[in-house]
Amino acid sequence: MAIKFIALDTDGTLLDSNGQILPSTKKAIKNALNHGIKVALCSGRPIAGLEHFMKEVGIVGPDQYAITLNGAITRTADGKVMTEDLVSNQLYRKMYDYGKKNHIPFNVVSPDSKIITGDHDVDLMVYTQAYENSATLYIREPDELPVNFAVAKGCFVGRADLMDHWESKIRQKFGQDSYVVRADPHFVELLHPNVNKGNGLKELTEKLGIKPAEVMAIGDERNDISMFNFAGTAVCMGNGSEEVKKHADYVTTSNDEDGISNTFKKFL
Known part of the structure; x- marks a missing residue:
């Protein structure tokens, strides 16, 4: 089944070890967006910590998305809240x-x-x-x-x-x-006890009518395991922890070695 939605972790995945987005990563994401594939940042960061990266790679407007705060809040790229689970x-x-x-x-x-x-x-x-x-x-x-x-x-x-x-x-x-x-x-x-990246990804993709088999998740740390368990295709960065690699379908190169670009070339 073709991949329609890609969930990308931010730190250690989208960003290289200098906190920057590689040119190859920008090109790969923009190419996927141009082919109608939705690419969402799925991060522990709040939306304020993601917006400038989203704009940098072209994740903008009412039909693109961000999964923020480890899945607590999902939003459209232009700010509309889609799902929300808060701590009392x-x-x-x-x-x-x-x-x-x-x-x-x-x-x-x-x-x-x-x-x-x-x-x-x-x-x-x-x-x-x-x-x-x-x-x-x-x-x-x-x-x-x-x-x-x-x-x-x-x-x-x-x-x-x-x-x-x-x-x-x-x-x-x-x-x-x-x-x-x-x-x-x-x-x-x-x-909130309902919150993890996997559940945030599930809540959002269900609203969009996208099946788990049509979702690819890419990450590197323990908080990415829940989205690996949900997505049809789970990819761990080469710089990821050994524990996380055990939960992945595929291990790509590191965030300094075109890991995102290499993944997109293999699966898209």
Whole structure:
């Protein structure tokens, strides 16, 4: 069955190790779009952190899409929300209290891409997160926000060794009520329990009338495994982790070695 929809992870997949899009990747994506294939970025980033990349490769307008925040919100490229699964205010407060009690840097991402932390001594990784996603950073405690304020995801952040220490404890504390994912060595993220990249991809493609067999997913990290399990064709980048490669149908070259272009040439 012909591929009609391609879901592309961003960091480590669309972007090379310098955070840039290779010329071969731009050419491959634009060629696929010109042949009527939909190409959507499927990322842990909020939409503000994806828009400039989308424009760079031609993913624009009401008939192209982005799967953001690990699947919490899917949108058209011109901003219309297609699906949305948010973390409740009650659960957000529990996450905040846990971070404060255990001295773990914590922030949330709002549905409109704001980065919000109650930590007055802001961790460097929170600043980095805001910068990389072109997002505004706010210092607000939960009581300074509306009582019905829901968030797209909560993020415990910091040094890799700090996250290594706390990841299992965070999973034990919040795993029953949320989807917990280690999307990066510096981040442990908590989302609505229905949320993962695979479910976001499923919700969107069902709305578009596209079958799983017509979907190809390309990624490199553990948070990409759920979309690999959904898509008819799963491709791991050569720079991906060994665990993720086990879930792929095919392993391409790395993000510095024309991995996207080589994949498109093989399957399209």
